[in-house]
Amino acid sequence: MLNSDRVLGKGFRVLGHSIREQPRLFSIGVAGSVLFSVLIIAGAYIVGAIIGHVVVPAIDHRHVGVAALAGGAGVIFGVSAAKVLGLFGRRLGAGAMQFRLQATYRRRVTRRYLELPLAWHHRNATGTLLSNANADVEAAFYPIAPLPFAVGTVVMLFVAVASLFFTDWVLALVGVGVFLALLGMNIVYSRLISPRVSAAQRLRAEVSAVAHESFDGALVVKTMGREGDETQRFAAKAGELRDAMIRVGRIRGLFDPALDALPSFGTLTVLLVGAWRLRQGAITVADLVSVAFLFTVLAFPVRAIGWVLAELPRSAVGWERVQNVLTATGDMAYGEAELAADPKPATLRFENVDFAYAATVPGRGPSGTSEPAPSLGQPVLHGVTFEVPAGRTVALVGPTGSGKSTIASLAARLVDPTAGSVYLDGVDVSDLAHESLAATVALVPQVPFVFDDTVRGNITLDRPGVDDAGAWAALRVAQAESFVSALPQGLDTTVGERGTSLSGGQRQRLTLARALAGGPRLLILDDATSAVDPRVEAAILSSLRDGGAGASVLVVAYRRATIALADEVVYVEHGRVVAHGTHAELLATVPGYADLVTAYEKADAEREREKAYDEPPANSNNPSATNNKGIS
Amino acid sequence: MTTAVSQASTWSTLRRGLAMSPELRSGLAGTLVLAFFATAGRVAVPIAVQRGIDHGLLVQGGPDLGAIAGVVAVTALVLLVTMISAYLMNVRLYTVSETALAGIRTRTFRHIHDLSMLHQQSERRGSLVSRVTGDVDQMSQFLQWGGVILLVSLGQLTITTVVMATYSWQLTLVVYAAFAPVVFVIRHFQKRLTVAYGVVRAHVGTMLAAISESVVGAAVIRAYGVRRRTESRLDAAIEDNRRAQFTALRTSVTSFTAGEWASGLATAAVVVVGVLLGIGGHLTVGQLTAFLFLVTLFVQPVQIATEVLNEAQNAIAGWRRVLDVLDQAPDVADPGEAGLDLPPGPIDVRFSHVRFAYPGGPEVLSDVDLAIPAQIRVAVVGETGSGKTTFAKLLTRLMDPTSGQVLLSGVALTDVRFASLRRRVVMVPQDGFLFDASVADNVRFARPDISDEDLYLAFAELGLADWVDGLVEGLSTQVGERGEALSVGERQLVALARAYVADPDLLVLDEATSAVDPATEVRLQRTLDAVTRGRTTIAIAHRLSTAQAADEVLVVDRGRVVQRGPHDELVRDPESVYGRLYASWLEQTRAS
Structure with a gap:
């Protein structure tokens, strides 16, 4: 961890940066604050002057002029009115500045999320990215809220000290002493408190991470009856957070009253020293009262400096995390090349493609501040070469964990190969413009993703040329027409996070429709019908075939019927293409492939054999068999 | 959400919130006494100024330094007492409020787990997390900072008023x-x-x-x-x-x-x-001057209280959202001590005229009435939306039937203690959720005391030893957030192993191998057959290979059990629901 000096320095740089970015709002805030502060000092002197020049003579002579009295009251009220103006300027200026900076940086961070490649996303936990755009941005600009107040206070302190010197140099020295003590105490305070606040902040993130994970896995927790253990795990973290917060509280609890009392001690000193100076004839009663009053009114604004200082370390950490995103490298640059837009199927070719996912850092906490090094992990693909000729359907088959989904991602250029190349119509996909690539290829992922939007929005994604008629046509092919028309508002029904919940199969069909609606020239289905019943899948596949989408298709599949639709099969095992050819060829020559696709037949045969040995069947004398008729 | 906010009034929320956290009351009297001293000291300075002016400065023959020094010394002492009282009060407040908040967090966390909304509305999990994080944090600011300040401000207002009144x-x-x-x-x-x-x-x-x-x-x-x-x-x-x-x-x-x-x-x-x-x-000059000081002491708390009340709106809103969650009674309640344990031995299942509908929704299951004997393997099949997953959820008491009863080994499920139920009945959901930990830790979730050797053995018994051996770091391989470092099929393998080591008497598989390749699935099926012999297994299946291997098949269609019997028997009628499902399955999976 950085030491507190450097953190404080960093925090000041964040402030400087913020001021340069919003100079106008900062000026409004400071102007308001200075106006307010100057009026506080002026107010003290005005009260002193009114007491000295109006009150004392009036009470002494038992007479007062109406003009003097009304004038005094008017001035006091006028000062308050001007203070209100200052307040508006200070607080609205500061707030506007803070909110604007937050919004600006949220935009920048989220822009960056959209620019950075998927490989970068894989290296960073979702929770971390969410807090970068939200909590970290917020923390970075937290000290902005009291900043104009603090700057105004500093100005006020200078004015106050100057005015003190103008009144009496001895009292001025008392003032300087008190202000220096206040400043010193604030610095000590922020140094003591900042590591404690950071620790609490870290624990807060951990509490949140435990809750997130536990709620995500609620079904497992419940079915395993582990609610008690999970509660203990959570309670332990919540307890650590409690202790950390109490440690923060001890420091805050000590310094708050001390900082409050310091100006009061100043006032007492002024009283003592002032009496001595009064006796010497160096000052008047009015001077003394003014100075004493000044100390009282200054006590509160001086705290503003402390607020800024106390927030600086948190701000520096937040800023650093935000900068990590903004300066992250490894952009996946898109090229300029465009593919012909005429509606004919595309050719996809893999040439000697290697791929390794970036190594994930084990045990990376949710509060990880530094970006994990993008070192390469275990390779998952080795020299993959195959082709999907224009207009053909190729099935990608392989055992669980053999690299099929990775090949699908590479084909849509969600990730880039570590070696080798992927070509679309003979053009290296890394040379293609993003628009051209997206218009050509559509990927339907294994786990469907539904946007928090209407059904229409989810299907059209506001892509040019996709209208309602196109959306309905796509829904029809994806066998989603009937359930969508049964939704309360049809295409206008909101689905996703805050809308109607859809079943897994419905989500899959919706994402399938999204892919079809764009009229892609290459369709990639990554086991995209796994949550759909065989009969529904059969209907989808025959529609795809009969509808003639005019697309080449790469389909990751286990089902024989899906494979049967393919012109060619590419068989992968452990990240290598073991064989390709027609289904019949592979069945005859590749034992691994044959085992995989005939698994069910083999199981049938096995069962038949067992039954032959194991007569009568185990369940023939089953008592439940007699219950059959009772059920309907 | 905005409309819900204004329903419970501020005061009733505060009252109920305080009642919900008895921790907040501990040592309250002492804290209030300290608060009194902490506040009382604030008026010391204006009084000192008044006495200093009237009795030290404006006396005959010039300022009386001795008198002033006396006033200053007494006031300094008062300030010191004030500081110490404030410090002690702060420490007490922080300790009490943080303890209370940790308690609220933990109770809410547990309560959310007891509610069904987590698995029924998986999309709203994010907002539930904020119930135990942000919403509670919002209260903390008010309880520690705002609450004290409000208290101190009120005290200051009262004391200032009293002192002001004595002057004039x-x-x-x-x-x-x-x-x-x-x-x-x-x-x-x-x-x-x-x-x-x-x-x-x-x-x-x-x-x-x-x-x-x-x-x-x-x-x-x-x-x-x-x-x-x-x-x-x-x-x-x-x-x-x-x-x-x-x-x-x-x-x-x-x-x-x-x-x-x-x-x-x-x-x-x-x-x-x-x-x-x-x-x-x-009125004397000193008294008027002191009064002017007192006015500033009066203004401060008013302004601060305004600020705090503004902030309080946030805290109250957070409190209200937490209370809203705590107020929801768990729809599926643990009978606890009053409940029964499942009788030892294999478990049989009985559904007695069970109906189920989600609130305001159509009936998902209609009058299901059946018995499943112990130690057999049953496959439940049906089209998407037929109600087969609901069947599994009722069986494991993730939900209770709208009417009718589910009985395990003759005991009504609603009477079974959760501790007994969850130990004996385990379900493997389709989405095999994994925690961000190693493969071993994820399996250990079901049985914390299992040794590494036994863990490996469990995988070996399931025929998955070669899969484990192929992992970069074997059982110590980290699975990543939600298991995303593994493929969907691999996650299902780990989830299955997790259920297997739990060693239940009734195993419910809800499409637990839907993303696994056929060869692995068949292999798992066979090993599962072997290892689950002697217990009751109910598998919700959309691959009919599972149904073929089962002793018996239940066919669900539009919320009713329409067919039941061994696979071989059911396929004899090609016009039946099962007959058509099977024909389609064959078409999907066999050579055409």
């Missing part, structure tokens, strides 16, 4: 007259602020959802080239949030300035009336 009751009335309108102004703005903060919260929710979508949906956004669209949605959400924040701030500042207006008015009026009283011989 007439001037005290003047001050109160000047501040009276402030109460009404603040009340008016409080209402507007509640609305404004409600709007802010709604916009924050929308913004967070948009950000989360852009992160979680990264792959789809890239694949479909819809960056611009996502950007404009994000920009709109971020901008709306900023605007709402500023509107709330403007309201809050306007309400805050009421105190300043009143202060100006009060000070001016005190000078005028004070001078007139002084001329009448009712």
